[in-house]
Amino acid sequence: MIKKGIMKMLQTIAFMVLILLPCHAFGSSWERLPGAAKDIGIGADNSVWVIGTNSVHGGYGIYRWEGKNWRRIDGGAVQISVDKHGVPWVVNADNYIYRKKRSFTDPWFK
Numbered sequence: 001m002i003k004k005g006i007m008k009m010l011q012t013i014a015f016m017v018l019i020l021l022p023c024h025a026f027g028s029s030w031e032r033l034p035g036a037a038k039d040i041g042i043g044a045d046n047s048v049w050v051i052g053t054n055s056v057h058g059g060y061g062i063y064r065w066e067g068k069n070w071r072r073i074d075g076g077a078v079q080i081s082v083d084k085h086g087v088p089w090v091v092n093a094d095n096y097i098y099r100k101k102r103s104f105t106d107p108w109f110k
Helices: 002-018
Strands: 023-026 029-032 039-042 048-056 059-065 070-077 079-082 088-091 097-100
Touching: 048 070, 048 079, 059 088, 070 088
Parallel strands: 039 079
Antiparallel strands: 023 029, 039 048, 048 059, 059 070, 079 088, 088 097
């Protein structure tokens, strides 16, 4: 429970402070990532996902950090969270919740 609370607090702080400057933690330091974001989600597996600033059907573009650049993922959303396995969960502009099954290449499920 404490770990979950700490992760949510860190995500909230990252969102508030870094909303326009996505960053990623590497060990004890932070690395500034390129681009801009409206929301950020970080999984326990260190996967980084963001809701971009480009308007698309369902909200804004969804992106996954690939180590050197952002990979556009199908769909649109306004909020994102990532579970301990690195699976993204999103809320779209119509307030529907979707998640990937296992891989980011899988379709979105309600």
